[in-house]
Amino acid sequence: MEAVKCLSGGASLEANAESVLRTITPSLDPTRHKGQAGKIAVIGGCREYTGAPYFAAISALKIGADLSHVFCTEGAATVIKSYSPELIVHPILEESYNISGVNDEGKRDISKKILSEFDKWMERFDCLVVGPGLGRDPFLLECVSKIMTRARQSNVPIVVDGDGLFLVTNSIELVSGYRLAVLTPNVNEYKRLVQKVLGCDVNDQNTHGELLSLSKQIGNVTILRKGKSDLISDGEKVQSVSIYGSTRRCGGQGDILSGSVAVFLFWARQCNSAAERESTISRTNPAVLGCIAGSALLRKAAALAFEHKKRSTLTTDIIEHLGQSLEAISLAS
Amino acid sequence: MEAVKCLSGGASLEANAESVLRTITPSLDPTRHKGQAGKIAVIGGCREYTGAPYFAAISALKIGADLSHVFCTEGAATVIKSYSPELIVHPILEESYNISGVNDEGKRDISKKILSEFDKWMERFDCLVVGPGLGRDPFLLECVSKIMTRARQSNVPIVVDGDGLFLVTNSIELVSGYRLAVLTPNVNEYKRLVQKVLGCDVNDQNTHGELLSLSKQIGNVTILRKGKSDLISDGEKVQSVSIYGSTRRCGGQGDILSGSVAVFLFWARQCNSAAERESTISRTNPAVLGCIAGSALLRKAAALAFEHKKRSTLTTDIIEHLGQSLEAISLAS
DSSP states (O other): OGGGOOOBTTOEEEOOHHHHHHHHSOOOOTTOOTTTTOEEEEEOOOSSOSHHHHHHHHHHHHHTOSEEEEEEEHHHHHHHHHHOTTSEEEEEEOOGGGSTTOOHHHHHHHHHHHHHHHHHHHTTOSEEEEOTTOOOOHHHHHHHHHHHHHHHHTTOOEEEOTHHHHHHHHOGGGTTTOTTEEEOOOHHHHHHHHHHHHSSOOOTTSHHHHHHHHHHHTTSOEEEEOSSSEEEESSSBEEEEOSSOOSOOOTTHHHHHHHHHHHHHHHHHHHHHHSOTTSTGGGSOHHHHHHHHHHHHHHHHHHHHHHHHGGGOOHHHHHHTHHHHHHHHHHOO | OGGGOOOBTTOEEEOOHHHHHHHHSOOOOTTOOTTTTOEEEEEOOOSSOSHHHHHHHHHHHHHTOSEEEEEEEHHHHHHHHHHOTTSEEEEEEOOGGGSTTOOHHHHHHHHHHHHHHHHHHHTTOSEEEEOTTOOOOHHHHHHHHHHHHHHHHTTOOEEEOTHHHHHHHHOGGGTTTOTTEEEOOOHHHHHHHHHHHHSSOOOTTSHHHHHHHHHHHTTSOEEEEOSSSEEEESSSBEEEEOSSOOSOOOTTHHHHHHHHHHHHHHHHHHHHHHSOTTSTGGGSOHHHHHHHHHHHHHHHHHHHHHHHHGGGOOHHHHHTTHHHHHHHHHHOO
């Protein structure tokens, strides 16, 4: 596939992102039934955050997933449900402030119950997004670590963003060596990751080499470093996506990206398994393809929304342009 | 009525679905008062699901019912009310997790109270929809079984979908022999129904014969088997609806269908009782007519929504096209 031509080593090549997106997007076939285009679950939503998990989950649906779930705390659930009847929201997570009177044994029981409720669903999911609006409560993060471990045991891909990256940066073994994990750090999250994993500060003179080393050091986990150009690497090579984009930096765009990458990663896996063994696509890491397509789609939608709303553009405006952007990219060739 | 020509036995004929829809839709008459175009109740909405009962209930209104009620748990009620001020939402159902400290006698009291609250309303309803977002909690399902039994005693028609089908598949006596019951299984729900009732796996070589047998075995209950073509049978014959439709399989479309079938079933009954004894319509099962019309309308609305939103189409987009679809079908002849 021409779309994924690139240089290995330190240099990077702009990915033919639109071609990647077109190649991995499944055809809409009347014989397919509900669920086959993707079942995504977002783990996030706590006392403080409800918008982020909603943005990630609704974006997955707008791109073409069939079902989108959110696992969050009870208080967050009521609000997230009320944003949209399209989502399935599970109020199962707990935060310390809510169980402050409970002793250690009680907490272990609560943790077990959370895990068993999640287990009932996990095998159905094609990809998890861990982190949007997750918060940093220690008890909650401990439960989410266990959820990630279970997902990994079942080979369910995991896209990690936001507070999920805080968790993973401090417990890198959660994703280390897992080829179906994707990290999508912004500038600050990337800085912490480099400090923790490589033990040094970010070196702007060696952007590509550093990203390659970081990915390799975490066992070839795919990293999407968000920026003016998005840089993507699984430790083998670095690719960039620079097309489109907007100069508006309103919060929430990273949540659209994580939900998008989840869907495209699943589609790339489907495509990968359907493709002939010798084709380029079967040799290309689906996590990398998912990042390239997700990055291109968000950048296109952000550009279109900005054309209409300028400085006033919000994340919901960008989400409203996901469908049109997908269509525009799909039709152009 | 030409619209319901069909072959008996194993073969099926495409129903003239648009003609059925036009024939059973009541005229808008200034002398009629609130309620005469239909009072529908949806039984569903629990800890996890709030979108599904909303989709079913709001669809009933958008098609032309006058009043649409939802019976659900307290937590779900707050959210469902927030989706729309058009619905009347009764927070009367209970789930096990919420009454875990209650003993058996206490649970019997709660169950009695739920039933007596429902009884106050039941006689007013023209059709129930049991299942959208019902969940699978054993205590809740036990209460819903009793509600179904009461509705049956009062000759209130019942459309069963989603987790209502889970309940009915395990307790087939709830609907067995009830000519005013409609089951609307998707591919997986149909599979479980066939396994349980016919004791075998689905046979794709004998689709029509199998559907006929299944319906007969449940005492001529009407079954709408959803798929690329929707197949409808009351054990006498099989009819199909294949017009329109979309290739998008986002979750929630089944909820639109169940709400639609409920309204059309009621209208077909009204029409049936108003028609002359010897007319074709008075000899046609209103449950079958309701399924044909509901299927056609959903397929038309899904097609229209898809024209606009393509892969990004969600269930709310389809609901927004119900009115226009109804109008288009009503005007064409």
